[in-house]
Amino acid sequence: MKQLSDSFRMGPVAVRNRIAVPPMVCFNWAGDDGFVTENHINHYRSLAKGGPGVIFSEAVCITKRGRLQETQLGLWDDAHIEGWKRLADVCHESGVPLLAQIHHAGVNGIDENAECPSDFTPTHRDQTRGYEITLDRIVYLRNAFVKAALRAKAAGLDGVELHGCHGYLLSQFLNRQVNHRTDEYAEETLFVKEIMESIRIACGKDFCVGIRLAAYEPTLEDGLRHARELAPYADFMDISYGFTSDTSACPKDFPFSAAIYGAMEVKKALPDMPVFGVDGIVSGGMAQAALELTGIDGIDVGRGHLVNYNFARDALAGRDTGTCLHCKNCGWNPSGGPDHPCAGKKLFDRNQGHRP
Ligand SMILES: Cc1cc2nc3c(=O)[nH]c(=O)nc-3n(C[C@H](O)[C@H](O)[C@H](O)COP(=O)(O)O)c2cc1C
Numbered sequence: 001m002k003q004l005s006d007s008f009r010m011g012p013v014a015v016r017n018r019i020a021v022p023p024m025v026c027f028n029w030a031g032d033d034g035f036v037t038e039n040h041i042n043h044y045r046s047l048a049k050g051g052p053g054v055i056f057s058e059a060v061c062i063t064k065r066g067r068l069q070e071t072q073l074g075l076w077d078d079a080h081i082e083g084w085k086r087l088a089d090v091c092h093e094s095g096v097p098l099l100a101q102i103h104h105a106g107v108n109g110i111d112e113n114a115e116c117p118s119d120f121t122p123t124h125r126d127q128t129r130g131y132e133i134t135l136d137r138i139v140y141l142r143n144a145f146v147k148a149a150l151r152a153k154a155a156g157l158d159g160v161e162l163h164g165c166h167g168y169l170l171s172q173f174l175n176r177q178v179n180h181r182t183d184e185y186a187e188e189t190l191f192v193k194e195i196m197e198s199i200r201i202a203c204g205k206d207f208c209v210g211i212r213l214a215a216y217e218p219t220l221e222d223g224l225r226h227a228r229e230l231a232p233y234a235d236f237m238d239i240s241y242g243f244t245s246d247t248s249a250c251p252k253d254f255p256f257s258a259a260i261y262g263a264m265e266v267k268k269a270l271p272d273m274p275v276f277g278v279d280g281i282v283s284g285g286m287a288q289a290a291l292e293l294t295g296i297d298g299i300d301v302g303r304g305h306l307v308n309y310n311f312a313r314d315a316l317a318g319r320d321t322g323t324c325l326h327c328k329n330c331g332w333n334p335s336g337g338p339d340h341p342c343a344g345k346k347l348f349d350r351n352q353g354h355r356p
Pocket of ligand 1: 025058101212278280302303
C-alpha cells in the first residue's frame with residue numbers, strides 16, 4: 001500500500017514523499033518583463049521549507065506573445081535565467097526538486113490575434129480570436145519550448161512540465177473540438193511529442209521531462225489515448241482537466257475529483273508511469289485515502305499549500321493542515337465561490353506578496 005511518506009522517482013529526479021505542490025501562478029508579482037521578483041523567491045522558499053516531495057512552478061511563458069496575463073513569469077529570454085537560478089536555489093536548499101511548468105496560452109491568453117491550431121471563435125464572442133498557425137510558426141513555437149527548457153536547465157532546475165491542459169495552446173492541439181487541421185498536425189499528439197522529444201535531445205537524459213495532461217480532452221477515452229501516445233516521451237504525467245472536459249465517465253459516487261479518477265485510469269493504463277492527481281485534496285487524511293484508492297504516485301495539493309505553507313510537513317506528521325474552503329480568494333477563478341475565511345488562517349494575499 002502506498003504511503004504519503006514514500007519516496008519515488010520520476011525519471012532522473014528523486015522525490016522524497018508523495019505530496020506535490022502543483023503549478024499556481026502568483027498573480028501581479030511579475031512585471032510586463034516576466035522577471036522573477038523577491039515575492040516569488042520568498043514564496044518558493046516558504047513552499048520548499050514546508051517539505052513537499054516536488055514543486056512544479058507556476059506556468060511560465062515561452063514567448064511574450066503567448067502569455068496568459070501581463071504579469072506572468074517568463075522564460076522567453078536568457079535574461080530570465082538569473083531569477084530562475086535563485087528560485088532553484090531556494091528550493092534545493094530545502095532538498096526539494098523544482099520543475100518549471102512551461103506554457104503558451106494560445107487562444108486563452110492576452111493576444112487578441114492568438115496563435116491556435118485552427119481558427120477559433122470563443123462561444124462568448126462573435127469574432128474569431130484564434131488563428132490557425134502556419135507550419136513555420138509551429139516549428140518556431142516548438143523551438144521556443146525547447147529554448148525555455150534549456151534556460152530552465154541552465155538555471156539549475158530539475159526538469160520541466162509541459163502545460164498540456166486547461167485549454168491552453170497544447171491543450172488546443174490535443175482537443176479535436178479545437179484542432180481541425182488537415183495537415184499532419186491533425187494527429188492530436190504530434191506537436192506535443194515533437195516538443196518533448198526535442199527537449200529530451202537538447203537537455204539530455206538527466207533533465208526530467210513530463211506533462212500536465214487532461215484526463216478528459218474532451219472525453220476520458222481521448223485523454224487515455226493521449227496518455228498512451230505520449231508515454232514514451234514522458235518521465236511523469238500530472239493529470240488534470242482539458243479545454244472542454246466531459247467528465248461523465250467518472251462515476252457519481254467516486255469520492256474524489258474527476259481529475260483524480262482520470263489519474264487513476266491513466267495509472268491503470270500505464271502502470272510504470274509516475275502519475276500525479278489533483279483537485280480538492282484538503283487534508284493529509286484525504287491525500288492518503290486518495291493514494292490508497294487510486295494507486296497513483298503523487299498527490300498535488302494546490303490551494304492547501306496557499307492556506308498553509310507547511311501542508312506537507314503537517315500532513316506527514318499527522319497534524320492538522322488547515323483546510324482550504326475553496327472560497328477562491330487565492331485568485332483562482334475569482335468570479336466564483338462564497339467568501340469564506342480560509343479556516344481562520346491568513347489568506348495568501350496576491351497583492352501584498354509573501355504572507356508570513
Ligand atoms: C492561484 C492559482 C493559480 C493556478 N495556476 C495554475 C498554473 O499556473 N498552472 C496550472 O496548471 N494550474 C494552475 N492552477 C491549478 C492548480 O494547479 C490545481 O490544479 C487546482 O488548484 C486544484 O487543486 P487544489 O484543489 O489542490 O487547489 C492554479 C490554481 C490556483 C488556486
